[in-house]
Amino acid sequence: MTERRFFDEMALQGGDPRVPYADYARWFSNEDPKSLLKKSAEAETFFRRIGITFNVYGQKDADERLIPFDIVPRIISASEWRVLEKGIDQRVRALNAFLADIYNKQEILKAGRLPEHIISRNAAFLPQMIGMTPPGGVYTHIVGTDLVRTGENEFYVLEDNARTPSGVSYMLENRETMLQMFPELFTKMKVRPVSSYPAELRRSLGECAPPNFDGTKPAVAVLTPGIHNSAYFEHSFLADHMGAELVEASDLRVVDGRVQMRTTRGYKALDVIYRRVDDEYLDPLTFNPDSLLGVPGIMDAYRAGNITIANAPGTGIADDKALYSYMPDIVEFYTGEKAILQNVPTWRCSEEESLKYVLDNLADLVVKEVHGSGGYGMLVGPAASKKELKAFEAKLRARPDNYVAQPTLALSTVPIMTKAGLAPRHVDLRPFVLVSPKRVHITAGGLTRVALKEGSLVVNSSQGGGTKDTWVLGD
Amino acid sequence: MLGRTAGGLFWMFRYLERSENTARLLETGFRIALTGAQDSDDSEWESIVSTAGVRPAYVAKFDDDFDQATVINYLLRDRDNPSSVMSCIEAARSNARMVRTALSSEVWEAVNEAWMTLKDQMKRPVSMKNLAEVLTSIRQHSSLVRGALHGTMLRNDIFDFARLGTYIERADNTSRILDIKYYVLLPSAAYVGSSMDNAQWETILRSVSAFRSFRWLNEGEVTPMAIADFMILDKRMPRSLAFCHSKIVGNLSYLNHDADPELPCLTQASQIHARLSGRDIDSVFDEGLHEFLKSAIADTGRLAAQIQEDFRFYG
Numbered sequence: 001m002t003e004r005r006f007f008d009e010m011a012l013q014g015g016d017p018r019v020p021y022a023d024y025a026r027w028f029s030n031e032d033p034k035s036l037l038k039k040s041a042e043a044e045t046f047f048r049r050i051g052i053t054f055n056v057y058g059q060k061d062a063d064e065r066l067i068p069f070d071i072v073p074r075i076i077s078a079s080e081w082r083v084l085e086k087g088i089d090q091r092v093r094a095l096n097a098f099l100a101d102i103y104n105k106q107e108i109l110k111a112g113r114l115p116e117h118i119i120s121r122n123a124a125f126l127p128q129m130i131g132m133t134p135p136g137g138v139y140t141h142i143v144g145t146d147l148v149r150t151g152e153n154e155f156y157v158l159e160d161n162a163r164t165p166s167g168v169s170y171m172l173e174n175r176e177t178m179l180q181m182f183p184e185l186f187t188k189m190k191v192r193p194v195s196s197y198p199a200e201l202r203r204s205l206g207e208c209a210p211p212n213f214d215g216t217k218p219a220v221a222v223l224t225p226g227i228h229n230s231a232y233f234e235h236s237f238l239a240d241h242m243g244a245e246l247v248e249a250s251d252l253r254v255v256d257g258r259v260q261m262r263t264t265r266g267y268k269a270l271d272v273i274y275r276r277v278d279d280e281y282l283d284p285l286t287f288n289p290d291s292l293l294g295v296p297g298i299m300d301a302y303r304a305g306n307i308t309i310a311n312a313p314g315t316g317i318a319d320d321k322a323l324y325s326y327m328p329d330i331v332e333f334y335t336g337e338k339a340i341l342q343n344v345p346t347w348r349c350s351e352e353e354s355l356k357y358v359l360d361n362l363a364d365l366v367v368k369e370v371h372g373s374g375g376y377g378m379l380v381g382p383a384a385s386k387k388e389l390k391a392f393e394a395k396l397r398a399r400p401d402n403y404v405a406q407p408t409l410a411l412s413t414v415p416i417m418t419k420a421g422l423a424p425r426h427v428d429l430r431p432f433v434l435v436s437p438k439r440v441h442i443t444a445g446g447l448t449r450v451a452l453k454e455g456s457l458v459v460n461s462s463q464g465g466g467t468k469d470t471w472v473l474g475d
Numbered sequence: 476m477l478g479r480t481a482g483g484l485f486w487m488f489r490y491l492e493r494s495e496n497t498a499r500l501l502e503t504g505f506r507i508a509l510t511g512a513q514d515s516d517d518s519e520w521e522s523i524v525s526t527a528g529v530r531p532a533y534v535a536k537f538d539d540d541f542d543q544a545t546v547i548n549y550l551l552r553d554r555d556n557p558s559s560v561m562s563c564i565e566a567a568r569s570n571a572r573m574v575r576t577a578l579s580s581e582v583w584e585a586v587n588e589a590w591m592t593l594k595d596q597m598k599r600p601v602s603m604k605n606l607a608e609v610l611t612s613i614r615q616h617s618s619l620v621r622g623a624l625h626g627t628m629l630r631n632d633i634f635d636f637a638r639l640g641t642y643i644e645r646a647d648n649t650s651r652i653l654d655i656k657y658y659v660l661l662p663s664a665a666y667v668g669s670s671m672d673n674a675q676w677e678t679i680l681r682s683v684s685a686f687r688s689f690r691w692l693n694e695g696e697v698t699p700m701a702i703a704d705f706m707i708l709d710k711r712m713p714r715s716l717a718f719c720h721s722k723i724v725g726n727l728s729y730l731n732h733d734a735d736p737e738l739p740c741l742t743q744a745s746q747i748h749a750r751l752s753g754r755d756i757d758s759v760f761d762e763g764l765h766e767f768l769k770s771a772i773a774d775t776g777r778l779a780a781q782i783q784e785d786f787r788f789y790g
Contacts, residue, residue: 262787
């Protein structure tokens with residue numbers, strides 16, 4: 001099959017490079033492929049030494065794994081980035097306005113723009129957050145908007161990741177690695193830096209200090225489930241680079257109405273917690289009385305205005321895939337503008353007509369669980385066998401409201417370095433967004449995830465995906 | 476600093492010290508096996524297992540079979556042995572991961588690389604033929620971690636907790652080595668001066684890396700009294716009890732800052748230190764070497780527990 005079906009971000013149909021890749025392609029053509037392959041191997045050693053590894057759940061004795069890294073950068077032009085930036089900014093502001101509305105006046109429901117059951121059946125909805133305004137009115141302090149591309153000017157938002165997006169440490173370490181391996185490229189091309197992210201994160205979290213904070217510099221900590229969590233490296237990385245404490249729930253206690261950490265010299269109060277634990281493990285008193293995990297009373301301190309929790313509890317409702325399908329309406333309702341970034345058309349299987357369509361066209365669609373993430377539990381129709389389709393059909397019929405379906409997108413490709421030279425592979429992009437009462441800050445770049453298997457459309461690291469450095473070019 | 480972080484640092488460096496101690500014992504056994512100082516090969520390996528303090532667990536697993544290859548692999552890489560070099564390196568690295576934000580990247584990378592390299596080298600049983608190479612590697616990696624610690628870490632609480640872990644473990648180790656062999660140092664032993672004794676004395680000195688420095692200081696004259704003096708009271712000797720406890724008092728004084736009243740662990744440490752200063756080895760023998768060492772081991776254990784409590788390692 002010689003016909004090209006996918007948009008390649010590096011090469012045009014005739015083989016000439018697209019404009020953003022022109023300088024890179026010229027440089028590449030003068031390089032010795034063998035020495036480039038050697039550099040790939042070096043990169044792996046580098047990652048292992050600094051310990052950028054993740055633990056795989058359910059594999060007790062398995063080695064810590066590396067997410068494979070590809071040395072060909074993903075390049076985005078300044079003008080392309082401007083559009084994305086505007087679109088993300090709009091979407092994130094709408095998300096925050098939506099969350100504030102849902103937990104307060106619920107005007108979008110009253111206006112009939114969103115059916116009530118989308119909220120009432122949403123497992124991530126927290127009644128404890130009703131009528132409560134988080135410090136500075138910010139719900140989603142950190143967002144990782146997943147984008148995919150299908151053509152020259154066609155970008156789609158795939159997921160909003162308003163809860164606890166991960167991967168930013170890879171964005172930063174990928175860049176460090178590229179700077180070390182190819183310093184000459186960075187002198188030839190104007191690549192916008194990403195290294196200020198930890199400082200920006202610290203600043204942004206500081207700007208969200210709780211109402212009762214009266215000092216000069218808020219005390220910030222990263223709350224991690226501990227060294228066995230798959231993203232532990234990232235938690236320690238961010239704490240380290242922000243100069244914040246890395247705490248576990250067992251280090252924290254509510255004393256005199258404030259969240260305090262146990263230090264070698266007694267208790268010390270915190271102002272802002274960047275938590276990388278799920279809502280239900282925050283406070284056993286409020287959410288999960290049977291749980292031994294969490295910080296008893298932290299929600300009371302939160303309601304009293306003594307601590308900021310980022311992201312706010314209850315933001316997970318925005319990650320629901322049924323809700324996702326309403327995002328164009330949500331953006332319009334709160335901003336008064338049409339959404340700049342497109343949504344992928346989504347069939348809600350809870351609706352009878354949609355379900356019928358999905359069942360009739362299962363082999364062409366991607367079907368996802370409403371609350372799923374990480375690429376688990378989904379069906380990629382075109383890649384599934386007859387038997388798998390049959391099995392999934394049964395699941396769909398049994399619990400239609402647990403699923404949504406989307407057309408199989410023709411994801412763009414960017415080449416990766418293989419033993420046989422450059423070879424196109426499908427990619428997505430996760431830019432990282434910081435929200436404070438003062439501003440929305442988007443780092444120029446993000447994490448490009450790449451499906452390493454030829455033809456595969458699944459980029460999740462848990463499913464064998466890799467990553468690339470992402471270059472946004474300056475003007 | 477978080478109490479949990481202080482605890483993690485303390486244990487990270489205890490385990491690193493322990494891995495070195497175990498490796499040093501193996502080196503001693505290796506050396507003696509090579510020089511053939513013993514009539515029967517296995518008896519010296521049995522003594523090495525006892526000195527490492529893991530005899531009961533060893534016997535439970537292998538009965539009384541102190542075969543050279545079995546001992547080497549038990550001490551080097553057996554996961555059932557919590558004091559094996561590999562178990563210690565793994566525990567040290569796991570603690571290092573937990574306290575990673577308190578470590579310079581040089582220290583973290585040195586520990587992580589030690590773990591990666593040694594794990595690879597000890598994937599398969601280590602034979603007598605490549606034991607030397609593995610022991611050299613352990614020694615080099617320990618030096619790298621120590622060098623990174625001294626060269627790149629701020630001299631603050633973090634450093635003090637790291638050093639405390641090292642010296643507590645070392646003091647414990649030195650007193651245990653002496654206690655297991657105390658009988659060969661007793662003047663009343665019937666076979667004083669036999670070749671058997673000389674080998675035992677050499678084992679003691681080598682297992683604290685002090686064979687050459689001792690000979691150098693004593694111009695070749697080896698007496699049990701002088702060995703005990705060197706390892707217990709000599710402040711020049713970096714593994715002696717006096718040296719370790721003077722360092723512990725130093726680190727705890729920094730950590731105490733201006734606490735009023737003084738932290739109980741500092742008071743305890745000062746008392747231990749005072750008992751070791753300004754006394755001579757005769758009085759130790761008068762007290763009874765074994766009794767002295769037994770109480771030294773108990774003192775160090777109590778001090779470690781008090782440090783744990785005073786700095787809220789666990790709660």
